[in-house]
Amino acid sequence: MLSSPLEVRPGLWQITLPLPFELSSVNVYLVRLHDGWMLMDTGLATSHSYAELTAQLAHIGVPLQSIRQILLTHTHPDHVGQAKRLLAETGAQLFMSADERDQLHRAAASSDQPEWLDNTLHRAGVPPVLIETIENSFVKMRPQFQPLVPDRILNDSEVMETAIGPLELHLTPGHSPGHMCLYNRDQRILFSGDHILQSITPNIGWLPGRDALAEFFASLERVRPIEAETILPGHGKPFSGHADWITATRGHHDDRCRKIVDSLDAGPRTAHQLVSDLWARPLAPFHHRFAVFEVLAHLEFLLRLDAISSVPQADGSLLWKV
Ligand SMILES: [Zn+2]
Numbered sequence: 001m002l003s004s005p006l007e008v009r010p011g012l013w014q015i016t017l018p019l020p021f022e023l024s025s026v027n028v029y030l031v032r033l034h035d036g037w038m039l040m041d042t043g044l045a046t047s048h049s050y051a052e053l054t055a056q057l058a059h060i061g062v063p064l065q066s067i068r069q070i071l072l073t074h075t076h077p078d079h080v081g082q083a084k085r086l087l088a089e090t091g092a093q094l095f096m097s098a099d100e101r102d103q104l105h106r107a108a109a110s111s112d113q114p115e116w117l118d119n120t121l122h123r124a125g126v127p128p129v130l131i132e133t134i135e136n137s138f139v140k141m142r143p144q145f146q147p148l149v150p151d152r153i154l155n156d157s158e159v160m161e162t163a164i165g166p167l168e169l170h171l172t173p174g175h176s177p178g179h180m181c182l183y184n185r186d187q188r189i190l191f192s193g194d195h196i197l198q199s200i201t202p203n204i205g206w207l208p209g210r211d212a213l214a215e216f217f218a219s220l221e222r223v224r225p226i227e228a229e230t231i232l233p234g235h236g237k238p239f240s241g242h243a244d245w246i247t248a249t250r251g252h253h254d255d256r257c258r259k260i261v262d263s264l265d266a267g268p269r270t271a272h273q274l275v276s277d278l279w280a281r282p283l284a285p286f287h288h289r290f291a292v293f294e295v296l297a298h299l300e301f302l303l304r305l306d307a308i309s310s311v312p313q314a315d316g317s318l319l320w321k322v
Pocket of ligand 1 (some may be wrong): 074175177194
Protein backbone atom coordinates (compact mmCIF):
# COMPACT_ATOMS: atom_id res chain seq x y z
CA MET A 1 0.00 0.00 0.00
CA LEU A 2 1.53 3.33 -1.12
CA SER A 3 -0.49 5.53 1.21
CA SER A 4 -2.95 4.93 4.01
CA PRO A 5 -6.57 5.93 3.52
CA LEU A 6 -7.50 9.07 5.45
CA GLU A 7 -10.63 8.96 7.60
CA VAL A 8 -11.97 12.50 7.10
CA ARG A 9 -15.07 11.84 9.23
CA PRO A 10 -16.76 8.64 10.41
CA GLY A 11 -18.12 7.09 7.21
CA LEU A 12 -15.98 9.26 4.92
CA TRP A 13 -12.55 8.28 3.59
CA GLN A 14 -10.08 9.89 1.23
CA ILE A 15 -8.20 7.30 -0.83
CA THR A 16 -5.19 8.53 -2.79
CA LEU A 17 -4.30 6.59 -5.95
CA PRO A 18 -1.13 6.80 -8.07
CA LEU A 19 -0.89 8.51 -11.48
CA PRO A 20 2.05 8.03 -13.85
CA PHE A 21 2.20 11.77 -14.59
CA GLU A 22 3.85 14.93 -13.29
CA LEU A 23 0.64 15.21 -11.24
CA SER A 24 1.37 12.02 -9.33
CA SER A 25 -1.88 11.19 -7.54
CA VAL A 26 -5.65 11.52 -7.63
CA ASN A 27 -8.14 11.25 -4.77
CA VAL A 28 -11.27 9.17 -4.72
CA TYR A 29 -13.73 9.31 -1.82
CA LEU A 30 -15.59 6.55 -0.07
CA VAL A 31 -18.89 7.72 1.43
CA ARG A 32 -21.07 5.51 3.61
CA LEU A 33 -24.62 4.99 2.38
CA HIS A 34 -27.49 3.66 4.45
CA ASP A 35 -26.92 0.43 2.55
CA GLY A 36 -23.33 0.01 1.39
CA TRP A 37 -20.92 2.66 0.11
CA MET A 38 -20.57 5.27 -2.62
CA LEU A 39 -17.27 5.68 -4.45
CA MET A 40 -16.77 9.20 -5.78
CA ASP A 41 -14.41 9.02 -8.80
CA THR A 42 -12.34 5.94 -9.59
CA GLY A 43 -8.70 6.69 -10.51
CA LEU A 44 -6.86 5.79 -13.69
CA ALA A 45 -7.22 2.30 -15.20
CA THR A 46 -3.80 0.89 -14.37
CA SER A 47 -2.93 -2.32 -12.50
CA HIS A 48 -1.03 -0.16 -10.02
CA SER A 49 -4.06 2.01 -9.29
CA TYR A 50 -6.37 -1.02 -8.98
CA ALA A 51 -3.98 -2.78 -6.56
CA GLU A 52 -3.76 0.39 -4.47
CA LEU A 53 -7.53 0.89 -4.36
CA THR A 54 -8.26 -2.70 -3.34
CA ALA A 55 -5.47 -2.64 -0.72
CA GLN A 56 -6.84 0.56 0.83
CA LEU A 57 -10.42 -0.73 0.79
CA ALA A 58 -9.21 -3.89 2.56
CA HIS A 59 -7.39 -1.71 5.10
CA ILE A 60 -10.63 0.19 5.80
CA GLY A 61 -12.54 -3.09 5.93
CA VAL A 62 -14.90 -2.37 3.03
CA PRO A 63 -15.32 -5.24 0.56
CA LEU A 64 -15.36 -4.12 -3.09
CA GLN A 65 -18.83 -5.65 -3.49
CA SER A 66 -20.31 -3.30 -0.89
CA ILE A 67 -19.80 -0.35 -3.27
CA ARG A 68 -23.35 0.30 -4.46
CA GLN A 69 -22.90 3.63 -6.22
CA ILE A 70 -20.12 5.12 -8.33
CA LEU A 71 -20.43 8.87 -8.83
CA LEU A 72 -18.16 10.77 -11.22
CA THR A 73 -17.41 14.45 -10.60
CA HIS A 74 -16.26 14.51 -14.24
CA THR A 75 -14.96 12.12 -16.88
CA HIS A 76 -11.27 12.97 -17.23
CA PRO A 77 -9.19 9.75 -17.41
CA ASP A 78 -7.83 10.00 -13.86
CA HIS A 79 -11.40 10.17 -12.53
CA VAL A 80 -13.29 7.80 -14.87
CA GLY A 81 -10.56 5.35 -15.99
CA GLN A 82 -11.21 2.58 -13.54
CA ALA A 83 -15.03 2.90 -13.62
CA LYS A 84 -15.70 0.18 -16.20
CA ARG A 85 -13.80 -2.49 -14.29
CA LEU A 86 -15.25 -1.46 -10.93
CA LEU A 87 -18.81 -1.41 -12.29
CA ALA A 88 -18.34 -4.94 -13.64
CA GLU A 89 -16.93 -6.18 -10.34
CA THR A 90 -19.36 -4.45 -7.99
CA GLY A 91 -22.61 -4.19 -9.96
CA ALA A 92 -22.81 -0.62 -8.61
CA GLN A 93 -25.04 2.05 -10.12
CA LEU A 94 -23.29 4.78 -12.07
CA PHE A 95 -24.10 8.49 -11.66
CA MET A 96 -22.81 11.47 -13.66
CA SER A 97 -24.05 14.66 -15.31
CA ALA A 98 -25.50 14.71 -18.86
CA ASP A 99 -22.65 16.84 -20.23
CA GLU A 100 -20.05 14.43 -18.85
CA ARG A 101 -21.91 11.45 -20.34
CA ASP A 102 -21.87 13.19 -23.72
CA GLN A 103 -18.21 14.14 -23.44
CA LEU A 104 -17.26 10.57 -22.51
CA HIS A 105 -19.27 9.17 -25.44
CA ARG A 106 -17.46 11.49 -27.85
CA ALA A 107 -14.07 10.53 -26.41
CA ALA A 108 -14.85 6.81 -26.44
CA ALA A 109 -16.38 6.84 -29.95
CA SER A 110 -13.09 7.13 -31.83
CA SER A 111 -10.07 4.89 -31.37
CA ASP A 112 -7.84 7.59 -32.87
CA GLN A 113 -7.33 11.19 -31.91
CA PRO A 114 -10.64 12.91 -32.82
CA GLU A 115 -10.35 14.99 -35.98
CA TRP A 116 -11.51 18.21 -34.32
CA LEU A 117 -8.53 18.00 -31.96
CA ASP A 118 -6.06 17.82 -34.86
CA ASN A 119 -7.89 20.62 -36.65
CA THR A 120 -7.81 22.75 -33.51
CA LEU A 121 -4.07 22.24 -33.07
CA HIS A 122 -3.54 23.06 -36.75
CA ARG A 123 -5.60 26.27 -36.47
CA ALA A 124 -3.60 27.12 -33.34
CA GLY A 125 -0.45 27.13 -35.50
CA VAL A 126 1.13 24.00 -33.99
CA PRO A 127 3.62 22.61 -36.57
CA PRO A 128 2.44 19.29 -38.15
CA VAL A 129 5.41 17.34 -36.82
CA LEU A 130 4.60 18.47 -33.27
CA ILE A 131 0.90 17.61 -33.77
CA GLU A 132 2.01 14.07 -34.58
CA THR A 133 4.23 13.88 -31.48
CA ILE A 134 1.36 15.21 -29.36
CA GLU A 135 -0.95 12.55 -30.83
CA ASN A 136 1.57 9.83 -30.03
CA SER A 137 1.91 11.04 -26.46
CA PHE A 138 -1.88 10.68 -26.05
CA VAL A 139 -2.19 7.20 -27.61
CA LYS A 140 -1.73 5.56 -24.20
CA MET A 141 -4.70 7.53 -22.87
CA ARG A 142 -7.24 6.35 -25.43
CA PRO A 143 -8.16 3.07 -23.63
CA GLN A 144 -9.03 5.13 -20.52
CA PHE A 145 -12.15 6.34 -22.33
CA GLN A 146 -14.62 3.45 -22.26
CA PRO A 147 -18.25 4.00 -23.20
CA LEU A 148 -20.33 3.90 -20.03
CA VAL A 149 -24.07 4.13 -19.66
CA PRO A 150 -25.05 5.94 -16.46
CA ASP A 151 -27.92 4.47 -14.45
CA ARG A 152 -28.92 7.96 -13.47
CA ILE A 153 -28.13 11.41 -14.82
CA LEU A 154 -27.63 13.95 -12.05
CA ASN A 155 -28.94 17.46 -12.47
CA ASP A 156 -28.04 20.72 -10.80
CA SER A 157 -29.38 21.18 -7.23
CA GLU A 158 -30.28 17.51 -6.88
CA VAL A 159 -29.63 15.91 -3.52
CA MET A 160 -27.99 12.53 -2.96
CA GLU A 161 -28.86 10.80 0.31
CA THR A 162 -25.93 9.28 2.21
CA ALA A 163 -25.33 8.09 5.76
CA ILE A 164 -23.14 11.16 6.44
CA GLY A 165 -25.97 13.49 5.37
CA PRO A 166 -27.40 14.77 2.10
CA LEU A 167 -25.00 15.81 -0.67
CA GLU A 168 -26.22 18.85 -2.64
CA LEU A 169 -25.13 18.87 -6.23
CA HIS A 170 -23.64 21.98 -7.83
CA LEU A 171 -22.89 21.88 -11.54
CA THR A 172 -19.60 23.72 -11.99
CA PRO A 173 -18.62 23.67 -15.69
CA GLY A 174 -15.24 25.07 -16.69
CA HIS A 175 -12.51 22.49 -16.05
CA SER A 176 -14.84 20.00 -17.74
CA PRO A 177 -18.22 20.78 -19.38
CA GLY A 178 -20.44 18.97 -16.86
CA HIS A 179 -18.20 19.03 -13.80
CA MET A 180 -19.99 18.76 -10.45
CA CYS A 181 -19.14 19.61 -6.86
CA LEU A 182 -21.11 18.14 -3.95
CA TYR A 183 -21.77 19.88 -0.66
CA ASN A 184 -22.55 18.20 2.63
CA ARG A 185 -24.21 21.00 4.58
CA ASP A 186 -24.48 18.95 7.81
CA GLN A 187 -20.72 18.61 8.07
CA ARG A 188 -19.74 21.62 5.95
CA ILE A 189 -17.75 19.50 3.55
CA LEU A 190 -17.37 20.39 -0.13
CA PHE A 191 -16.29 17.65 -2.51
CA SER A 192 -14.69 19.93 -5.09
CA GLY A 193 -13.44 17.50 -7.75
CA ASP A 194 -10.99 19.37 -9.99
CA HIS A 195 -12.94 22.65 -9.75
CA ILE A 196 -11.06 23.78 -6.65
CA LEU A 197 -7.62 22.34 -5.92
CA GLN A 198 -5.37 23.20 -3.04
CA SER A 199 -1.98 24.08 -4.44
CA ILE A 200 -2.51 24.16 -8.22
CA THR A 201 -5.01 25.78 -10.55
CA PRO A 202 -7.16 23.41 -12.64
CA ASN A 203 -6.51 23.26 -16.37
CA ILE A 204 -9.16 25.18 -18.33
CA GLY A 205 -9.12 23.96 -21.93
CA TRP A 206 -10.96 25.19 -25.01
CA LEU A 207 -13.98 23.21 -26.23
CA PRO A 208 -15.87 23.85 -29.49
CA GLY A 209 -18.78 26.25 -29.10
CA ARG A 210 -18.11 27.02 -25.45
CA ASP A 211 -16.49 29.79 -23.44
CA ALA A 212 -14.87 27.49 -20.88
CA LEU A 213 -13.09 30.29 -19.00
CA ALA A 214 -16.28 32.36 -18.57
CA GLU A 215 -18.07 29.19 -17.42
CA PHE A 216 -15.25 28.50 -14.96
CA PHE A 217 -15.45 32.05 -13.56
CA ALA A 218 -19.22 31.72 -13.10
CA SER A 219 -18.71 28.33 -11.42
CA LEU A 220 -16.14 29.85 -9.04
CA GLU A 221 -18.68 32.48 -7.98
CA ARG A 222 -21.27 29.75 -7.63
CA VAL A 223 -19.30 27.98 -4.90
CA ARG A 224 -17.69 31.03 -3.29
CA PRO A 225 -20.61 31.65 -0.84
CA ILE A 226 -20.77 28.02 0.27
CA GLU A 227 -19.86 27.95 3.94
CA ALA A 228 -17.60 24.92 3.70
CA GLU A 229 -15.10 24.24 6.45
CA THR A 230 -13.37 21.40 4.65
CA ILE A 231 -12.66 21.16 0.93
CA LEU A 232 -12.02 17.66 -0.37
CA PRO A 233 -10.28 18.10 -3.73
CA GLY A 234 -9.60 15.68 -6.59
CA HIS A 235 -5.87 16.19 -6.07
CA GLY A 236 -4.09 17.14 -2.86
CA LYS A 237 -4.96 17.14 0.81
CA PRO A 238 -8.17 18.36 2.48
CA PHE A 239 -7.97 22.09 3.13
CA SER A 240 -10.04 25.14 4.03
CA GLY A 241 -10.24 28.72 2.80
CA HIS A 242 -11.72 28.19 -0.66
CA ALA A 243 -12.89 31.83 -0.97
CA ASP A 244 -9.26 33.05 -0.84
CA TRP A 245 -8.26 30.37 -3.31
CA ILE A 246 -11.04 31.53 -5.66
CA THR A 247 -9.85 35.14 -5.47
CA ALA A 248 -6.25 34.11 -6.17
CA THR A 249 -7.26 31.82 -9.04
CA ARG A 250 -9.43 34.47 -10.66
CA GLY A 251 -6.43 36.83 -10.37
CA HIS A 252 -4.18 34.23 -12.02
CA HIS A 253 -6.46 34.01 -15.07
CA ASP A 254 -6.98 37.79 -15.28
CA ASP A 255 -3.21 38.12 -15.22
CA ARG A 256 -2.87 35.55 -18.00
CA CYS A 257 -5.43 37.47 -20.10
CA ARG A 258 -3.42 40.68 -19.56
CA LYS A 259 -0.19 38.93 -20.61
CA ILE A 260 -1.86 37.64 -23.78
CA VAL A 261 -3.11 41.13 -24.68
CA ASP A 262 0.39 42.54 -23.97
CA SER A 263 1.95 39.94 -26.29
CA LEU A 264 -0.57 40.69 -29.04
CA ASP A 265 0.09 44.41 -28.58
CA ALA A 266 3.62 43.72 -29.80
CA GLY A 267 2.30 42.02 -32.95
CA PRO A 268 -0.05 39.25 -34.16
CA ARG A 269 0.62 35.77 -32.77
CA THR A 270 -0.76 32.25 -33.12
CA ALA A 271 -1.92 30.38 -30.01
CA HIS A 272 1.14 28.14 -30.41
CA GLN A 273 3.45 31.18 -30.31
CA LEU A 274 1.61 32.55 -27.27
CA VAL A 275 2.44 29.34 -25.37
CA SER A 276 6.15 30.18 -25.46
CA ASP A 277 5.36 33.77 -24.38
CA LEU A 278 3.47 32.49 -21.32
CA TRP A 279 5.46 29.42 -20.28
CA ALA A 280 9.13 30.14 -19.72
CA ARG A 281 10.06 26.46 -19.35
CA PRO A 282 10.07 24.10 -22.34
CA LEU A 283 6.99 21.85 -22.34
CA ALA A 284 6.87 18.16 -23.26
CA PRO A 285 4.40 17.48 -26.14
CA PHE A 286 1.83 16.08 -23.69
CA HIS A 287 1.89 19.34 -21.70
CA HIS A 288 2.20 21.54 -24.75
CA ARG A 289 -1.21 20.32 -25.87
CA PHE A 290 -2.78 21.32 -22.54
CA ALA A 291 -1.01 24.70 -22.72
CA VAL A 292 -2.33 25.36 -26.27
CA PHE A 293 -5.88 24.54 -25.18
CA GLU A 294 -5.52 26.71 -22.09
CA VAL A 295 -4.35 29.63 -24.28
CA LEU A 296 -7.27 28.98 -26.65
CA ALA A 297 -9.73 29.14 -23.74
CA HIS A 298 -8.30 32.58 -22.81
CA LEU A 299 -8.40 33.73 -26.45
CA GLU A 300 -12.05 32.64 -26.75
CA PHE A 301 -12.86 34.59 -23.57
CA LEU A 302 -11.09 37.73 -24.85
CA LEU A 303 -12.67 37.33 -28.31
CA ARG A 304 -16.18 37.29 -26.80
CA LEU A 305 -15.29 40.46 -24.90
CA ASP A 306 -14.30 42.04 -28.24
CA ALA A 307 -10.84 42.64 -26.82
CA ILE A 308 -9.10 40.74 -29.64
CA SER A 309 -9.81 39.31 -33.10
CA SER A 310 -8.36 36.66 -35.38
CA VAL A 311 -7.27 36.59 -39.02
CA PRO A 312 -7.17 33.28 -40.96
CA GLN A 313 -3.86 32.59 -42.69
CA ALA A 314 -3.21 30.82 -46.01
CA ASP A 315 -1.84 27.74 -44.16
CA GLY A 316 -5.07 27.34 -42.18
CA SER A 317 -3.76 28.79 -38.92
CA LEU A 318 -5.31 31.75 -37.09
CA LEU A 319 -3.31 34.86 -36.24
CA TRP A 320 -4.63 36.72 -33.21
CA LYS A 321 -4.39 40.49 -32.82
CA VAL A 322 -5.66 43.28 -30.57
ZN1 LIG B 1 -9.93 16.80 -14.36
